[in-house]
Amino acid sequence: xxxxxxxxxxxxxxxxxxxxxxxxxxxxxxxxxxxxxxxxxxxxxxxxxxxxxxxxxxxxxxxxxxxxxxxxxxxxxxxxxxxxxxxxxxxxxxxxxxxxxxxxxxxxxxxxxxxxxxxxxxxxxxxxxxxxxxxxxxxxxxxxxxxxxxxxxxxxxxxxxxxxxxxxxxxxxxxxxxxxxxxxxxxxxxxxxxxxxxxxxxxxxxxxxxxxxxxxxxxxxxxxxxxxxxxxxxxxxxxxxxxxxxxxxxxxxxxxxxxxxxxxxxxxxxxxxxxxxxxxxxxxxxxxxxx
Numbered sequence: 001x002x003x004x005x006x007x008x009x010x011x012x013x014x015x016x017x018x019x020x021x022x023x024x025x026x027x028x029x030x031x032x033x034x035x036x037x038x039x040x041x042x043x044x045x046x047x048x049x050x051x052x053x054x055x056x057x058x059x060x061x062x063x064x065x066x067x068x069x070x071x072x073x074x075x076x077x078x079x080x081x082x083x084x085x086x087x088x089x090x091x092x093x094x095x096x097x098x099x100x101x102x103x104x105x106x107x108x109x110x111x112x113x114x115x116x117x118x119x120x121x122x123x124x125x126x127x128x129x130x131x132x133x134x135x136x137x138x139x140x141x142x143x144x145x146x147x148x149x150x151x152x153x154x155x156x157x158x159x160x161x162x163x164x165x166x167x168x169x170x171x172x173x174x175x176x177x178x179x180x181x182x183x184x185x186x187x188x189x190x191x192x193x194x195x196x197x198x199x200x201x202x203x204x205x206x207x208x209x210x211x212x213x214x215x216x217x218x219x220x221x222x223x224x225x226x227x228x229x230x231x232x233x234x235x236x237x238x239x240x241x242x243x244x245x246x247x248x249x250x251x252x253x254x255x256x257x258x259x260x261x262x263x264x265x266x267x268x269x270x271x272x273x274x275x276x277x278x279x280x281x282x283x284x285x286x287x288x289x290x291x
Contacts, residue, residue: 111254168214
């Protein structure tokens, strides 16, 4: 982990999940997300302590385990407030909801792991509780009520609204809950005028236009592949296999629920856009192109 100053009051810790820091006065800070587990939380605290800072609060952009994994250890050590918005508050307080939602039932033990199932923490609603100098804004699409944070230094923390070229090239698929809202968020990102943008899983950048376009093009590519797969009647499981085969991906339990949930979201999007229909035959749900 590396601490980087990017404004008078704004810092971030460069990490697999970038951690934002905002200095509200000489001693007190707010964190933006906390990484993927208690070890990340401990490393964050070490850096904070070395600076002589006190963690006043944690702002949760969204409740995926790799963004709230350090919450509990930091809250236990500092008694800080954790702020989250709407559904993200509920998931952060009850993290069993994430693997349950992804799987669609009680999660079997192989997906009750730190990548999908964080430790619970005590959360306060973010509404009217942000410190002076910070603004939140909606970034729907990746998860239910994900938000971004703008600091007084005109630095934008963009959570998981954008994924890096390296991630897209290697994995192709990234988790999306609502494809239409994700595309709307990409349109919104193009309207921002910041000094610096820090997505959670990308390098910081002064210009996000090419990254926005890269993400949009990949979504369109996947949409077209799923639509093409449904030229013939296809079950969800066969569509999932088709996409894994197309991109030479390797299935495991985590990928099955993450990519599987994402493919279901694409199917919902294509259905709502009147591109696909479904019917039931022999007690199987079959997807196919609209004639």
